[in-house]
Amino acid sequence: MINTAAIRTRVCEVVRDSILDNPVIARELRTRMREWKAFAIFGGYVLLAAVVLLFHYGAEISRSSGHIVISRSVGLEVFRSLAWVQAVLLTFVLPSLTFSSLTQELERRTIEMLALTRLTAGKIVLGKQLAGLLFALILVICTLPLASLCVMLGGISPWEVGLCYILLAAWCYLLTSMGVFWSSLCTRTVASSLLAYGTAATYFFMTMSMGATATFAAGPSPSKVYVLAGLNPGFAPDMCTMNTQVYGIDIPVWLVAVGLHIWAGALMLLVSSTHVKYKFAERALPIRLMLIGLTATMTWLVIGDSTVTTSMAQNPEYVRGLIVIAVGVLLGLICLGTTAVATGVPQLQPSQSIWSYALSARKAFRTDIAGAIVFATIWSAVACGTLGISLIWALKSSFGSVTAATASPSIIGFIVSTLSRLCIDVCVISAAVAAVGVLSSCCAKLRKNAAGIVLLFTILAFSGYMIPLAYYVNGVTKTNGPLWQLAAFWPVTPILGLTVGWQDMPELWWQPEDSWMVTAAAYLVIAAVALWLSPKALARYGGVIEE
Amino acid sequence: MAIEGLTKRFGKLTAVDNLSLHVEPGDIMGFIGPNGAGKTTTIRIAATLLKPDSGRVCIEDIDVVKDPEAVRPLIGFMPDFFGLYEDVLVWEYLDFFASAYHIPPHKRRRLIDDVLELTDLTTKRDSLVSELSRGMQQRLCLAKTLVHDPKLLLLDEPASGLDPRARIEIKELLKELRRMGKTILISSHILPELADLCNKITIIEQGRLVVSGDVETIMNQCRGGKVLSIGIIDRHEEALAFLEKLGTLCDVKCTDGLITAKYVGDPDEDYMVLTALTTNGFKVRSFTEQPLDLEDVFMKVTRGAVA
Numbered sequence: 001m002i003n004t005a006a007i008r009t010r011v012c013e014v015v016r017d018s019i020l021d022n023p024v025i026a027r028e029l030r031t032r033m034r035e036w037k038a039f040a041i042f043g044g045y046v047l048l049a050a051v052v053l054l055f056h057y058g059a060e061i062s063r064s065s066g067h068i069v070i071s072r073s074v075g076l077e078v079f080r081s082l083a084w085v086q087a088v089l090l091t092f093v094l095p096s097l098t099f100s101s102l103t104q105e106l107e108r109r110t111i112e113m114l115a116l117t118r119l120t121a122g123k124i125v126l127g128k129q130l131a132g133l134l135f136a137l138i139l140v141i142c143t144l145p146l147a148s149l150c151v152m153l154g155g156i157s158p159w160e161v162g163l164c165y166i167l168l169a170a171w172c173y174l175l176t177s178m179g180v181f182w183s184s185l186c187t188r189t190v191a192s193s194l195l196a197y198g199t200a201a202t203y204f205f206m207t208m209s210m211g212a213t214a215t216f217a218a219g220p221s222p223s224k225v226y227v228l229a230g231l232n233p234g235f236a237p238d239m240c241t242m243n244t245q246v247y248g249i250d251i252p253v254w255l256v257a258v259g260l261h262i263w264a265g266a267l268m269l270l271v272s273s274t275h276v277k278y279k280f281a282e283r284a285l286p287i288r289l290m291l292i293g294l295t296a297t298m299t300w301l302v303i304g305d306s307t308v309t310t311s312m313a314q315n316p317e318y319v320r321g322l323i324v325i326a327v328g329v330l331l332g333l334i335c336l337g338t339t340a341v342a343t344g345v346p347q348l349q350p351s352q353s354i355w356s357y358a359l360s361a362r363k364a365f366r367t368d369i370a371g372a373i374v375f376a377t378i379w380s381a382v383a384c385g386t387l388g389i390s391l392i393w394a395l396k397s398s399f400g401s402v403t404a405a406t407a408s409p410s411i412i413g414f415i416v417s418t419l420s421r422l423c424i425d426v427c428v429i430s431a432a433v434a435a436v437g438v439l440s441s442c443c444a445k446l447r448k449n450a451a452g453i454v455l456l457f458t459i460l461a462f463s464g465y466m467i468p469l470a471y472y473v474n475g476v477t478k479t480n481g482p483l484w485q486l487a488a489f490w491p492v493t494p495i496l497g498l499t500v501g502w503q504d505m506p507e508l509w510w511q512p513e514d515s516w517m518v519t520a521a522a523y524l525v526i527a528a529v530a531l532w533l534s535p536k537a538l539a540r541y542g543g544v545i546e547e
Numbered sequence: 548m549a550i551e552g553l554t555k556r557f558g559k560l561t562a563v564d565n566l567s568l569h570v571e572p573g574d575i576m577g578f579i580g581p582n583g584a585g586k587t588t589t590i591r592i593a594a595t596l597l598k599p600d601s602g603r604v605c606i607e608d609i610d611v612v613k614d615p616e617a618v619r620p621l622i623g624f625m626p627d628f629f630g631l632y633e634d635v636l637v638w639e640y641l642d643f644f645a646s647a648y649h650i651p652p653h654k655r656r657r658l659i660d661d662v663l664e665l666t667d668l669t670t671k672r673d674s675l676v677s678e679l680s681r682g683m684q685q686r687l688c689l690a691k692t693l694v695h696d697p698k699l700l701l702l703d704e705p706a707s708g709l710d711p712r713a714r715i716e717i718k719e720l721l722k723e724l725r726r727m728g729k730t731i732l733i734s735s736h737i738l739p740e741l742a743d744l745c746n747k748i749t750i751i752e753q754g755r756l757v758v759s760g761d762v763e764t765i766m767n768q769c770r771g772g773k774v775l776s777i778g779i780i781d782r783h784e785e786a787l788a789f790l791e792k793l794g795t796l797c798d799v800k801c802t803d804g805l806i807t808a809k810y811v812g813d814p815d816e817d818y819m820v821l822t823a824l825t826t827n828g829f830k831v832r833s834f835t836e837q838p839l840d841l842e843d844v845f846m847k848v849t850r851g852a853v854a
Binding site: 026030 | 594595596615616619620622624626628629630631632634635639642643644646647648649652691695
């Protein structure tokens with residue numbers, strides 16, 4: 001029997017402690033609202049939105065034979081421009097609200113006194129983010145009178161306006177979390193501001209192009225759009241009424257966008273809370289589980305989208321291409337993520353064997369570089385597993401509607417056999433990257449240097465493929481040339497070998513379809529050598545130090 | 548607070564080298580050493596902000612490395628160089644820290660008034676922190692370290708960079724804290740600052756403990772005998788020769804009519820010197836034991852290797 005009263009009391013306690021009685025929020029809001037800048041931002045924001053609205057309204061009005069003609073949906077048209085203005089302005093304003101939140105504490109040297117209080121790292125981070133978010137929400141709410149004007153003009157309902165504002169709020173939540181995230185990782189405000197603006201702008205343009213492609217591809221009045229089309233709040237007025245079809249199930253696009261933004265924001269806040277100086281917070285378990293969950297959910301959603309499923313069912317070749325891209329992207333993302341979890345302070349005891357330390361399954365969800373290898377393997381396995389299940393599920397779900405032949409057992413068999421082999425490769429490669437992370441953590445004094453070494457290794461591994469490709473493009477093909485045999489170390493080789501074949505490529509010393517074994521063996525050797533060298537490097541260089 | 552075998556290295560530099568130290572409840576321990584002796588490093592380790600390479604620091608039997616979060620409410624730390632939130636009012640600044648130490652809202656107002664009164668900042672209650680003078684900011688920082696009523700105060704050079712008046716004000720404040728029964732570890736390289744404040748002193752140099760104990764005991768140890776100061780009206784040369792022949796004095800010197808000499812005889816029979824002088828017809832104007840201050844102790848025990 002669940003004790004609801006106890007849960008309610010606990011929730012109330014948490015809300016009171018972390019939000020209502022959080023001194024960080026009070027201080028941030030007090031200082032922010034005391035400055036004239038805050039009101040200048042409010043004024044400028046609303047003014048700009050109103051001006052754009054007015055101009056658009058003017059443009060919508062046409063005159064015919066002395067009469068003013070206004071379209072019935074003029075409210076929607078005008079509201080579109082309001083959403084765009086807000087999306088652009090918020091992307092400009094939001095990072096600035098939080099990017100200096102923690103770096104400024106470091107630069108002003110107030111972090112020490114803050115750390116010595118009873119405030120937890122989570123409460124500090126949440127306080128910083130919520131202070132930014134509340135300010136942003138006030139900004140957004142300030143434009144509600146303009147939005148209600150649009151409702152009166154017709155074409156958009158109050159419910160739709162409400163949904164658009166929920167999307168804008170989720171955008172605020174994501175970008176303020178992103179600001180805190182970079183602020184916790186950097187030591188200088190200059191660096192955190194550049195990174196916060198860089199990622200915000202990249203994400204804005206990425207989601208904008210996704211939304212635009214989906215909108216234009218779907219025709220003038222689409223009923224179903226691509227699952228990730230609604231991430232950019234600029235498209236909110238159109239997307240808030242639309243659904244997406246995932247495995248035949250209708251899901252509102254706005255719900256996907258809000259869910260993903262909240263998830264990603266929470267993940268960034270969790271990571272930030274582990275990077276508050278002088279405050280220790282062990283959150284590897286929730287962070288790593290959320291990371292695995294996010295990867296799996298994104299894979300599931302993207303593969304299951306009706307547009308992908310339809311193309312897959314119509315053309316078996318599409319499945320091969322999809323596997324190449326999906327496995328390549330997953331591999332790249334997992335290698336990058338592994339870089340973050342595989343670098344840190346080596347906690348290898350002098351008498352302990354490196355194998356028992358680095359391959360300890362108990363540490364897979366702990367903040368210890370030893371856990372990285374097992375974690376990378378689990379992450380890769382779940383990601384590849386989800387990809388396989390999604391592909392098969394997608395084919396099955398479109399089985400009745402499109403040609404039955406394409407969903408034949410042979411395609412399913414191909415997916416199972418290809419992905420199970422590639423899964424082994426992805427697991428081994430990411431585990432090897434983690435092992436290189438352990439080794440570089442044993443060599444470098446600073447964590448960022450260790451991370452640099454791992455990144456260099458990953459980039460070299462992926463870009464190694466480019467060298468002979470350059471030869472090849474220039475017409476210098478040495479069939480069976482020894483340089484080509486380095487292809488064993490290039491993570492993409494097994495993917496190409498198993499899916500699209502080797503076609504015009506020069507000969508390898510092994511069968512291209514056996515590349516998955518050769519590459520796996522090569523990376524196993526790299527991992528073993530890295531681990532074998534780790535204790536020696538640690539004894540010689542001392543490894544990453546805490547400060 | 549107990550520090551045992553504490554060692555901290557920064558690269559090749561050993562900042563603190565096998566340091567052991569005990570501070571009993573109610574002690575005001577002066578932590579003295581030249582610049583770069585390792586005072587700040589030791590205090591920062593005790594304040595849970597640095598991790599030692601070896602050795603341990605316990606506050607109320609809690610290890611600062613193993614359980615820093617349990618130690619933090621017990622200590623009030625004031626760094627030598629600190630930052631303040633300059634864009635808030637003085638009471639807001641204190642309210643922020645009171646709230647951060649989980650002091651319930653209904654108690655905060657009273658508490659803030661109390662610490663403001665103690666630090667003599669009541670009139671500045673509604674001023675912006677940035678408008679305060681350096682001395683006032685220092686007192687505000689001290690007020691902040693007191694809001695959660697810590698048992699142990701770790702003060703790292705609390706009077707550094709202050710003008711003489713502000714220095715005296717801080718000193719008065721510390722005396723008040725001593726009367727309140729707080730345990731304080733206070734570091735400084737300026738010795739007179741601590742002379743009449745501390746009941747114990749610890750002197751470190753190059754990260755190593757030089758001497759530690761009661762102020763009185765250390766002074767007596769360093770003295771190695773009393774220094775007498777004798778004022779004689781005339782016949783200085785004769786008196787000098789007479790005193791040298793006595794056998795209980797050495798290092799006899801005469802400057803501006805004042806004779807100083809180190810007494811090496813029986814500590815309780817130093818009056819015999821005076822008797823001998825008067826019976827031999829010397830006109831003695833004054834006969835005193837020269838006081839030895841902390842500065843002399845410091846110069847005596849340290850070799851100045853760092854400074």
